[in-house]
Amino acid sequence: MMSAPTCVRPPGPVRPSDRIDSIDVLRGVALLGVLAINLVMEFRVSIFEQFLPAWQQHAGNPLDRAVVAILMRAVDLKAFALFSLLFGAGLAIQFEHLAANPRRARLLFRRLIVLLVFGLLHLCLIWNGDILTEYALAGLIVLPFLLGPRWLVAGGALTFLGVYLAMQLWPPPGLFPSLGAIELDVQQANRIYATGGFGEVLKFRLGEIPLIIPLHVYMFPRTIGLFLLGAFAWRSGVLRKPHQRLLVSTGAVCVGLGALLVLAGAGDILAAAGSSRLATPLGTIVLALGYGATIVAAANTARGKAWLGWAAPLGRMAFTNYLAQSVIFGWIFYGYGLGLFGRLGAAAALAIGLAVYVAQVMFSAWWLRRYRYGPIEWLWRTLMYGAWQPMSLAPLKPAA
Template sequence: MTSVSTASARPTNPADRIDAIDVLRGIALFGVMAINVVMEFRVSIFEQFLGPKTLASSIDRAVETILTQAVELKAFALFSLLFGAGLAIQFDRLAKSEHRTRLLARRLAVLLVFGVIHLCLIWNGDILTEYALAGFIVLPLLFGPRWLIALAALVFLALYLAIQDFPPEGFFPSRTLIWRDVMDANRIYATGGFLDVLAFRLRELPLIASLHAFVFLRTIGLFLLGALAWRSGLVRNTRALFVIAIPAIALGAALLCGGMEPLGTILLALGYGAAILGFASFERGKQLLGWAAPLGRMAFTNYIAQSIIFGWIFYGYGLGLFGRLGITEALAIGIAVYLAQVLFSAWWLRRYRYGPLEWLWRSLMYGVRQPMVVAEV
């Protein structure tokens, strides 16, 4: 691998990071974790398409309502906004490097490799592969002016919203195919060994791909909105953040109640992000939310670690709890894992500059081993 050693081409120094963005990323990771553990590790990801199930516990019903209405797709949309902003930040910070395009393309290529490994060998609910592919589409647009980024974002989001109302024929698998997959998942994920789970995970990939295809346009549009938020200076404009947050949350909630979930989800994600960024910009906000910053700085490592841990807890090659827990019990396990990651991330970053996977990602991107220990220059 050819190394890039110019002075202008190097990773962002941890001291130069924007803490509020790390805080937001750490909080967003909680929402992603909650949905993953409750709806994708506890039971089959496709069970939700077979209609609502009768829950034995009123607590489970309440928790499910909160997760589906306030968290579910909003957390993933928020992560997409953050990824787009992060890509734009790196693009702009590498402006003086003649290797900028090659570096960022390599960064996305490495992410794609990580995503495929995660998708095939660890958990097929992976989002990294989709993010890498969307990133390749967004990257050329970052060379354009803000109006072009804004226009492209609106076009991609409009196309996504149009597909919600008029999905192409055959876009989704049949109900019969989904039902068979859920029945097989209940048996194999719950009792199968690692190779059995691996084989079934690979067999599910065409079904998983249809889910990603359905939201791919939204992902691109949200990447571009995140990039626009950075380019316009909104990320650091506390007053503007609150001006956006309040109406976005109010309108998003109203649209959800009115049955316009796709658009409501996007607006709620924008509102959540603006509110948390704005609050985290105040000194009091930093004190109350600062615990999430280390988790956000290590979001890549923590995301993959959650997949490994939850796979062992729920699948047959581990504790085999798949299909045996209620929503509240599964969420409690997820919260325990999340809290452990909060403590571990703070401990790790007192000693090291990056999380383990973040360090590997940067080293492969630049083609040079990056300093890892805090004392290293």
């Protein structure tokens, strides 16, 4: 009698039990920085207000100015750099996870195309400060590098980061809008975002996209370079089997050096030969590496797990939480909701953001005690694999 054929379950997402908690912790902590910057600099006021002359001097009372100064020096692009590093590492993890699948490249391509669709919907319908579209496009460029050896990934990272730093010294001519266009947009934003209905806000949001695209073009080489650097970190084994001494020493050196460079750039200490133009962008990257190494090192200790474990569920649901923040803050600040745009200082807005973040921490923990993935994470995986992914934590039935 012939035995029944064995059904092999097609490769699917990384199982929750196989996830690396320290990476999820880092993603959850980084999301706090992203929330703070998005809220204070882009939901509360126009994204372009920061480019106006002497904008920080008119940022409210001393507490508000202090909040803005701390965020700009310590968080700002560092949080986004961390997310870029983590996205690159995640792409490398997926690439490795699907090593035995002949459709690996096609599945990862589909994963990025689905992300692109999510990003365009988010950009057009919810908030034009979206980063998902840029991540999807950068991921499509990074994907072929993953087919090559480790040295190619490292070389690509250095090349794209070098291009980004070179752009600080020689900005592409005609890339950015004029000061007059920025001032006009800020004036219109102060009126429409604060008082407009959903249709009026949507129309203005779409009209701002041509002004926002140059910002993404300017940052695009950095995003690609950091993706590749994150992929290299994974392939080198630093994140797979963390080397505590290496992580601690890297964290200490990078935080110290990065902070020095950022402060030097802000204070124009390195003005000779235009060096100050490189100090802040280079310091931002170095500081982000220091933050990442320090948090991962801490999360791999018993005490660190106790102190930082709350961030892991939030990090596992970062996609869902990121989109939820856009919906929540849009309702709080735009005219179709509470209409608080331009009416709150940085400190008050940040307090609201912290309350939302704490609520998301609790919700993420509650959700993941019942389900395998966050709602958007589940949808992303289902569309990527073209098969209905299990959602409940109930044990899967064995294949017939």
